Amino acid sequence: MLKLRKLNAYYGTSHIIHDLDLDVRKGEIFCILGRNGVGKTTLLRSLLGIDTRTRGSIELDGVDISEAPTYKRAQFGIGYVPQGREIVPGLNVLENILLGCNARSDGRRDVPPLVWTLFPFLKEHLTRRGTNLSGGQQQQLAIARALATDPRVLVLDEPTEGIQPNVVADIEKAIVSLNRDHGLTVILVEQKIRFARTAAQRFVILEKGRVAAAGAAAELSNELVRKHMSL
Template identity: 80%
Template sequence: MLKFRKLNAFYGTSHIIHDLDLDIRKGETFCLLGRNGVGKTTLLRSLLGIDVRTTGTIEFDGADISATPTHERARRGVGYVPQGREIVPGLSVLDNILLGCNARTDGQMTVPQLVWSLFPFLKDHLGRRGTNLSGGQQQQLAIARALATDPSVLVLDEPTEGIQPNIVEDIEKAIVSLNRDHGLTIILVEQKIRFARTAAHRFAILEKGRVAASGTAADLSNDLIHRHMGL
């Protein structure tokens, strides 16, 4: 579904991703792991075309999208849940979700029923300002907004970071369900090894902007974690 070939990514003159090759298959959950600052978020932003200069190619469903504007990548089916959630201040829960509908190709401006089944709390608080929700509730809202784009691949950047424990489990279950019950391809940046092993089909560990190790979830050994993610 996604192919990165000889991808290099830059912020100004800072070279973050180096000649990266990576394949992500349709229908899988793929987990990106690594220490802070190794290029995980930069790789996601390269896929979305957000504030990153790239060379090499990014292929999505057989088409080279390397030069495609960000809004067109969203319309092709790439949904994004950014680190920090980026809920729009002043907008209600409902209006934050409906923002995602602008990326749909069918013109529908309605909240998918899937959102309500995954996150019933949001349905009961549609009129509240999104920024008045707790961190975990805002994360649910950010995922709901991405689902409103009708994506075929959902990209999540550390979706459980800084979330209260009672909501972490709900978010983890929702991510697994989106893949296994609803067929969404998931790209997940995650620091929680337990969740990575549970949710992912395959993984890649980044180090200094390169793939240092990769494999199936069964290959994610304690030795690999110690070598590439330990302090």
């Protein structure tokens, strides 16, 4: 579904991603792992064309989107949940979700019913300021906003980072449900090895902007984790 070939990505003059080849299959959860600073977030932002300069090709269902602006990539079907959530100050829950509709190619401006199924809390607090929610509730809101874009691929950057433990399970359950029950392809940057092993079908480990290891989730051994992820 998503194919990257010889992808190089830069922040200014810093070369972050080096000649990276990657294939994400339709209907899978694909997990990107690695230590801090190896290029995981840069890779995700390169997919969206955000704040990066790239060389190489990015194809979505056979269409080269590597030269398309960010809003076009969203219209093509890539939904993004950034690290830190980036909830818009001053807007309430409903307004934050509806921002995602601006990226829809069909012009619709309504909240997908799936959002209320996954996150009933949000439906009960539509007029509450998004920035007044807890960290976990804001993450639910950020995922809801991405779902409002009507994505074919959902890209999440460390969705359980900094979230209270009682909400982490709800976020993980929602991600798995989106994939298993609703067929959404998910690209996930994650540090929790347990979740990567149980949720993902395949993984890649990055090191200095290059692929250090890749395979099926069952091949994500303790040895690989110690070698490429331990401090």
